[in-house]
Amino acid sequence: MLDGITRSLRAIGHRVIFSIWRMGVATRFFWLTLLQSGIVLRRPMLVIKEIFSAGVLSLIIILVSGLFVGMVLGLQGYDTLQTYGSEEALGILVALSLVRELGPVVAALLFASRAGSAITAEIGLMKATEQIAAMEMMAVDPVARVVAPRFWGAVISMPLLAALFSAMGIFGGYLVGVVLIGVDEGAFWSQMQAAVDFRDDILNGVIKSVVFGVAVTIIALFEGYDAPPTAEGVSRATTRTVVTSSLAILALDFILTAFMFHGV
Amino acid sequence: MSDNLVEIRDLYFAYSADRMVLQGINLTARRGQVVAIMGNSGCGKTTLFRLIGGALRPTRGILKVDGVSMGELDQAGLYRLRRRMGILFQFGALFTDMTVFDNVAFQLREHTDLPEEVIRDLVLMKLNAVGLRGAQDLLPSELSGGMARRVALARAIALDPALIMYDEPFAGLDPISLGVAGNLIRRLTDTLGLTSLVVTHDVQESLKIVDYVYFVSEGVIVAEGTPAEIKASELPYVHQFVHGEEDGPVPFHYPAADYSRDLELAHA
Numbered sequence: 001m002l003d004g005i006t007r008s009l010r011a012i013g014h015r016v017i018f019s020i021w022r023m024g025v026a027t028r029f030f031w032l033t034l035l036q037s038g039i040v041l042r043r044p045m046l047v048i049k050e051i052f053s054a055g056v057l058s059l060i061i062i063l064v065s066g067l068f069v070g071m072v073l074g075l076q077g078y079d080t081l082q083t084y085g086s087e088e089a090l091g092i093l094v095a096l097s098l099v100r101e102l103g104p105v106v107a108a109l110l111f112a113s114r115a116g117s118a119i120t121a122e123i124g125l126m127k128a129t130e131q132i133a134a135m136e137m138m139a140v141d142p143v144a145r146v147v148a149p150r151f152w153g154a155v156i157s158m159p160l161l162a163a164l165f166s167a168m169g170i171f172g173g174y175l176v177g178v179v180l181i182g183v184d185e186g187a188f189w190s191q192m193q194a195a196v197d198f199r200d201d202i203l204n205g206v207i208k209s210v211v212f213g214v215a216v217t218i219i220a221l222f223e224g225y226d227a228p229p230t231a232e233g234v235s236r237a238t239t240r241t242v243v244t245s246s247l248a249i250l251a252l253d254f255i256l257t258a259f260m261f262h263g264v
Numbered sequence: 265m266s267d268n269l270v271e272i273r274d275l276y277f278a279y280s281a282d283r284m285v286l287q288g289i290n291l292t293a294r295r296g297q298v299v300a301i302m303g304n305s306g307c308g309k310t311t312l313f314r315l316i317g318g319a320l321r322p323t324r325g326i327l328k329v330d331g332v333s334m335g336e337l338d339q340a341g342l343y344r345l346r347r348r349m350g351i352l353f354q355f356g357a358l359f360t361d362m363t364v365f366d367n368v369a370f371q372l373r374e375h376t377d378l379p380e381e382v383i384r385d386l387v388l389m390k391l392n393a394v395g396l397r398g399a400q401d402l403l404p405s406e407l408s409g410g411m412a413r414r415v416a417l418a419r420a421i422a423l424d425p426a427l428i429m430y431d432e433p434f435a436g437l438d439p440i441s442l443g444v445a446g447n448l449i450r451r452l453t454d455t456l457g458l459t460s461l462v463v464t465h466d467v468q469e470s471l472k473i474v475d476y477v478y479f480v481s482e483g484v485i486v487a488e489g490t491p492a493e494i495k496a497s498e499l500p501y502v503h504q505f506v507h508g509e510e511d512g513p514v515p516f517h518y519p520a521a522d523y524s525r526d527l528e529l530a531h532a
Contacts, residue, residue, distance in 0.1 A: 125360075126359075126360075129355070129357060129360070130353045130354075130355070130357035131357050131358070131359055131360070133319070133353070133357065134351070134353055134357035134359075136319070136346075137317055137319070137346060137349070137351045138346065138347075138370065138371050138374070139342075139343040139344070139346040139347045139371075139374075139375065140370075140371075140374050140375075141343075145374070
């Protein structure tokens with residue numbers, strides 16, 4: 001009995017220590033990536049290529065999801081607002097929900113599962129097939145050549161994708177609210193224009209998406225770089241990237257929101 | 265300039281304190297030689313390669329490449345020395361997102377400021393040397409195993425290194441590719457003035473092309489000599505290895521409990 005308790009306590013302690021240790025390693029990896037980022041300025045083509053694979057290739061899923069989320073917001077918002085006879089405020093509701101919350105958060109979640117998992121799998125497989133080792137043996141630092149360009153490519157892409165997601169969502173809300181249901185078009189746009197503040201809403205949304213972008217990308221890169229060089233190891237690392245970064249996005253969102261909107 | 269490109273004296277190495285992988289290796293590779301390191305799987309050959317390449321540091325002993333002691337190098341010094349080494353990984357380790365041409369051009373682009381026309385000429389020359397100039401636009405996924413290794417060889421000689429290390433260059437090749445690979449190693453060593461270290465367990469193929477052979481077993485060198493000496497050797501281990509005998513100093517059976525007891529025949 002006592003033996004069992006000690007054993008389980010020890011197991012818990014081991015897990016906690018291991019997680020903290022891993023976070024330390026990841027932080028050190030993040031720091032190394034930043035130190036090796038000079039290559040981004042020396043050879044911008046490397047980053048442009050990564051912006052293509054992380055950003056441009058994620059466009060379809062981001063745009064389509066944004067449109068649908070906006071359309072659902074239009075329907076749900078209209079349904080609630082008309083009970084109070086204020087359906088003209090639909091524009092405000094759609095725009096603020098998207099710009100402050102849904103844009104950065106949902107875009108980041110989609111980005112984690114589309115681009116983040118791809119980054120982890122690619123780097124994990126490069127490691128499994130000894131491409132990373134080969135690079136080291138050719139006196140090329142893989143953190144500078146492989147990791148840093150991917151980091152900056154993804155971090156630059158993320159706020160742009162979030163902005164496009166919000167824009168598409170507002171268009172979706174417009175389609176459902178104004179075109180389909182018949183909310184007054186002038187009220188929809190003018191109320192939105194009056195209520196959405198550049199600094200409090202848009203800029204805060206952009207800050208959120210940048211923070212999420214950094215978190216998702218560094219998790220994806222670290223999991224790939226740290227993956228055991230086997231088929232099973234890479235598949236586990238890919239799953240962990242999606243799970244860990246989704247949790248990180250939601251937790252960071254709460255913290256950032258608490259700081260940003262506490263006075264409102 | 266010393267005559268020996270690689271010089272190893274009393275080298276010990278352990279991954280963890282309780283298990284020594286290499287226990288006092290002595291090995292020399294003279295300039296211009298092809299030297300084979302043979303031994304059964306798990307004997308420490310690959311570890312030895314990683315030590316020479318500077319991916320691991322010796323626990324004890326002397327390891328010199330081109331007169332430079334590997335144990336004392338910092339990161340920058342190590343990277344400088346590695347530009348003079350090429351390593352051929354077992355399955356080539358080509359960059360899968362680049363064409364054959366870009367793979368061979370990789371080091372030239374990373375380490376030199378040569379104009380693109382010069383790089384193009386150099387790459388085509390290296391590809392021609394391995395007979396794959398016509399495959400320059402293919403992706404690694406479109407190559408056979410033997411071709412991929414030849415591309416990797418072209419990539420390894422791109423910066424005209426002094427030393428090339430081959431990790432199992434013959435594993436999994438058909439007889440034609442096998443002969444091609446063997447002859448290529450010999451020819452490149454002679455024409456480019458390289459020194460080659462070949463880790464292999466393909467006895468017949470490698471004895472045709474090498475100048476000197478070291479046999480490693482359990483982390484020590486158990487035999488060495490020229491191919492003629494090795495073929496004539498009466499040492500039990502070498503004899504078993506060269507002739508591919510099932511049982512001998514290296515047992516067929518993994519250590520196990522008594523067979524009859526395992527089958528529970530003792531009760532009968």
